[in-house]
Amino acid sequence: MSKRTACLLLLVLPLVLLGGCWSRQEMNELAIVLGAGVDRAPDGRVRLTLQLARPSAFAGGAEAGGGTAAKQNIVWVVSETGDTVYEAERNLALKLSRCIYWGHDVILVIGEEMARGGVRNISNFFMRNPQTRETIWVLVSKGEAKKLLESHSELEKTSAQSVGFLVRNRAGLSVILKDFQMALASCGTNPAAPRVELQKLGQPQGPGMEEKLQHEEAVITGTGVFKDDRLAGWLDTSETRGLLWLRGEVRKGAITIPSPGQPDKLISLSLVRGKTRVEPEYDGETVRFNVNLSFEADLLEQQSTEDLTTPEKVAAVEMAAAEDVFRKCADALEKARGEYGTDVFNFGEAFHRKYKKEWKVLKDCWNEEFAKAEVNIAVEAHLRRSGLLTRRASLKQE
Amino acid sequence: MAEGAKVSSRQGAFLMANVIFSTLIIFVPTITARHARQDAWISIILAAGAGLLVGLLAAALGRRFPDQTIFEYPAEIVGRWAGKLVGLLYVWWFLHLAAESFRVFGEFLVAIFMPETPVAVLIVLGATGGVYAVRHGLEVITRANEIFLPLAFVSVVVIFILAAGQMNFQRLLPVADVGAVQVFKGAAVALSYFGEIAAIAVLVPYLNKPREAGQVAVAGVLASAAFFLLVMLGILTVYGPDLAGAYVFPTLNETRIISIANFLERLEAVNIVIWITGAYVKICFYLWAAALGSAQVLALKDYRPLVLPLVAVAVAMSTMLHPGILELLDFRWMVWPPYALSTFELGVPLLLLVTALARGKGGRPA
Numbered sequence: 043m044s045k046r047t048a049c050l051l052l053l054v055l056p057l058v059l060l061g062g063c064w065s066r067q068e069m070n071e072l073a074i075v076l077g078a079g080v081d082r083a084p085d086g087r088v089r090l091t092l093q094l095a096r097p098s099a100f101a102g103g104a105e106a107g108g109g110t111a112a113k114q115n116i117v118w119v120v121s122e123t124g125d126t127v128y129e130a131e132r133n134l135a136l137k138l139s140r141c142i143y144w145g146h147d148v149i150l151v152i153g154e155e156m157a158r159g160g161v162r163n164i165s166n167f168f169m170r171n172p173q174t175r176e177t178i179w180v181l182v183s184k185g186e187a188k189k190l191l192e193s194h195s196e197l198e199k200t201s202a203q204s205v206g207f208l209v210r211n212r213a214g215l216s217v218i219l220k221d222f223q224m225a226l227a228s229c230g231t232n233p234a235a236p237r238v239e240l241q242k243l244g245q246p247q248g249p250g251m252e253e254k255l256q257h258e259e260a261v262i263t264g265t266g267v268f269k270d271d272r273l274a275g276w277l278d279t280s281e282t283r284g285l286l287w288l289r290g291e292v293r294k295g296a297i298t299i300p301s302p303g304q305p306d307k308l309i310s311l312s313l314v315r316g317k318t319r320v321e322p323e324y325d326g327e328t329v330r331f332n333v334n335l336s337f338e339a340d341l342l343e344q345q346s347t348e349d350l351t352t353p354e355k356v357a358a359v360e361m362a363a364a365e366d367v368f369r370k371c372a373d374a375l376e377k378a379r380g381e382y383g384t385d386v387f388n389f390g391e392a393f394h395r396k397y398k399k400e401w402k403v404l405k406d407c408w409n410e411e412f413a414k415a416e417v418n419i420a421v422e423a424h425l426r427r428s429g430l431l432t433r434r435a436s437l438k439q440e
Numbered sequence: 441m442a443e444g445a446k447v448s449s450r451q452g453a454f455l456m457a458n459v460i461f462s463t464l465i466i467f468v469p470t471i472t473a474r475h476a477r478q479d480a481w482i483s484i485i486l487a488a489g490a491g492l493l494v495g496l497l498a499a500a501l502g503r504r505f506p507d508q509t510i511f512e513y514p515a516e517i518v519g520r521w522a523g524k525l526v527g528l529l530y531v532w533w534f535l536h537l538a539a540e541s542f543r544v545f546g547e548f549l550v551a552i553f554m555p556e557t558p559v560a561v562l563i564v565l566g567a568t569g570g571v572y573a574v575r576h577g578l579e580v581i582t583r584a585n586e587i588f589l590p591l592a593f594v595s596v597v598v599i600f601i602l603a604a605g606q607m608n609f610q611r612l613l614p615v616a617d618v619g620a621v622q623v624f625k626g627a628a629v630a631l632s633y634f635g636e637i638a639a640i641a642v643l644v645p646y647l648n649k650p651r652e653a654g655q656v657a658v659a660g661v662l663a664s665a666a667f668f669l670l671v672m673l674g675i676l677t678v679y680g681p682d683l684a685g686a687y688v689f690p691t692l693n694e695t696r697i698i699s700i701a702n703f704l705e706r707l708e709a710v711n712i713v714i715w716i717t718g719a720y721v722k723i724c725f726y727l728w729a730a731a732l733g734s735a736q737v738l739a740l741k742d743y744r745p746l747v748l749p750l751v752a753v754a755v756a757m758s759t760m761l762h763p764g765i766l767e768l769l770d771f772r773w774m775v776w777p778p779y780a781l782s783t784f785e786l787g788v789p790l791l792l793l794v795t796a797l798a799r800g801k802g803g804r805p806a
Binding site: 175 | 551552553606613616693696699705
């Protein structure tokens with residue numbers, strides 16, 4: 043009998059224990075952060091902006107179209123200042139009816155002014171907090187991060203998700219918090235993050251169009267280049283291509299060059315795969331980097347009428363394409379190294395890997411050494427395919 | 441004999457592998473990465489090599505007394521009262537280790553998953569199950585471990601594969617960047633965790649083939665080292681030495697980085713499974729050893745009545761040992777390695793073996 047009682051007690055006990063614990067948090071008690079922005083407030087303090095999801099609006103299928111009466115705002119953007127990021131977060135929490143939950147944060151946007159003043163002080167919170175993930179996309183906004191988070195996306199439910207998808211699709215440089223931190227910690231490279239800004243983009247069509255004549259979408263327009271933890275300047279979209287090439291992070295993209303035989307007409311190649319090899323050399327005085335790029339591309343558009351399928355023409359196209367990539371790399375190098383004096387290409391890391399003894403001397407003034415370094419870029423292009431056409435179908439001259 | 445269990449050599453090796461592995465993955469990555477940076481994996485290999493010697497030493501000692509534990513045979517080697525003292529010190533050692541493991545188990549859950557739960561609550565809940573398992577003896581613990589440990593090892597491999605997208609093996613270069621001293625420092629820390637293989641000194645008489653004790657120790661060290669090396673390589677190639685040396689639980693971060701197609705992510709639960717099952721078996725084994733040791737030193741017939749009080753002591757100790765996780769880490773990184781190696785893992789067994797050889801005690805190792 044006592045054994046049966048004991049068994050029964052044992053069965054009841056888990057009911058009490060499994061029900062939950064101190065740290066239980068219900069969905070409907072959470073304010074889910076989708077995007078976070080950090081700006082420098084006018085008084086020099088940290089201003090944290092959060093884009094919070096309104097789950098009821100998500101569930102209600104606000105995008106289901108037509109149901110104008112049931113339309114609800116899908117996010118709520120709030121800001122608060124504090125001396126540290128966490129203090130700002132707590133100050134914000136005082137005004138929110140729900141617990142701030144960071145687990146689903148997609149992006150971290152650093153405002154331009156904050157970035158120029160240095161990001162080391164604000165990035166720690168996002169690494170230390172167990173809720174924020176290492177895979178958050180880090181971006182630098184042109185202007186205020188707050189403005190950016192206050193925008194709305196036409197295709198996605200929120201602008202934070204939209205920007206997250208953009209970076210994920212490698213529209214430009216893609217940097218997660220972990221990589222950003224590693225670059226910040228390393229002597230051999232400096233951080234870089236995609237630049238995001240609001241742009242009048244397109245014209246929403248449909249029943250709601252009259253309400254949204256002034257639609258601004260958050261888009262990626264280049265790269266913010268850091269020197270140590272301070273934003274030094276920007277690279278535009280084309281220079282960003284060069285940056286990606288030199289970092290070996292190019293995946294896809296277009297290369298537009300003049301047609302070899304008819305230089306006033308253009309052809310476009312689609313990049314299939316690219317490879318970057320950086321080989322440092324050091325003779326005790328000059329640091330030299332031999333950068334070998336090679337890529338494969340397909341011909342995807344031709345404005346000219348010439349036949350590009352002969353071996354000579356293919357060679358000429360490959361040379362022009364290589365020249366174009368070389369130009370972009372040289373531009374990026376010139377801007378980042380010449381103008382901003384910073385190595386965002388991981389070249390210092392490559393040097394460290396090969397010359398570990400010499401690195402101990404050079405690492406403390408690497409950016410200056412890099413400014414003096416010789417960089418030789420060699421590009422090898424291969425035209426592999428030409429889409430569905432061999433030559434143009436209509437050869438009529440205008 | 442207070443415990444009548446017999447376990448096979450394979451079960452013994454699994455148990456030893458778990459005893460080492462479950463602590464390795466918590467503490468060792470950060471501190472070896474701090475000392476040896478990207479050469480931390482070399483430290484691990486060196487430590488595993490030295491750990492083999494520690495294991496073989498303890499096994500050699502055990503094989504001279506194939507039906508006695510380390511709580512009993514010191515009495516034959518150094519005399520009755522001095523031997524009892526050594527036995528009691530080993531009881532302290534296992535009790536302390538159990539308390540430490542309890543605390544780490546609690547702190548891990550609190551730090552990451554349940555920040556508002558008092559750590560004592562988690563420890564007491566864990567201990568309740570622990571008492572039950574320990575009272576059922578060694579065979580139950582080893583059998584549970586036969587299910588848990590393969591699960592942990594498979595998870596480690598799966599996590600490594602899933603995190604591969606974030607890995608860059610160039611982060612291991614340049615090799616030998618920090619100098620031999622730093623690599624050896626890292627190895628010394630890691631060795632103090634591999635050194636827990638000395639616990640095989642309790643296991644030997646319960647192996648159904650005590651003469652295979654050496655192989656059991658070797659297999660335990662090698663298996664834990666191989667899978668831990670995989671963890672360490674994953675951490676280093678994903679995070680690089682700077683971040684690896686900064687995180688509290690880098691092993692957890694290796695899992696957190698996994699994000700495949702915005703879909704396969706947030707797999708931290710796997711880490712909880714690995715760690716809780718591993719810690720559970722380890723704690724039970726140490727509590728069992730402490731209870732058995734007390735009984736043997738005090739010449740009691742049964743160790744079971746001692747289990748509950750000893751667990752209570754271990755739980756109380758676990759909450760009192762360190763004020764917080766920072767002190768715990770400092771202790772495990774700075775104090776633990778010299779303490780553990782100089783005494784219970786290496787120093788005492790070595791002295792015992794030398795004395796036994798000098799006095800001609802114990803049978804020839806079979």
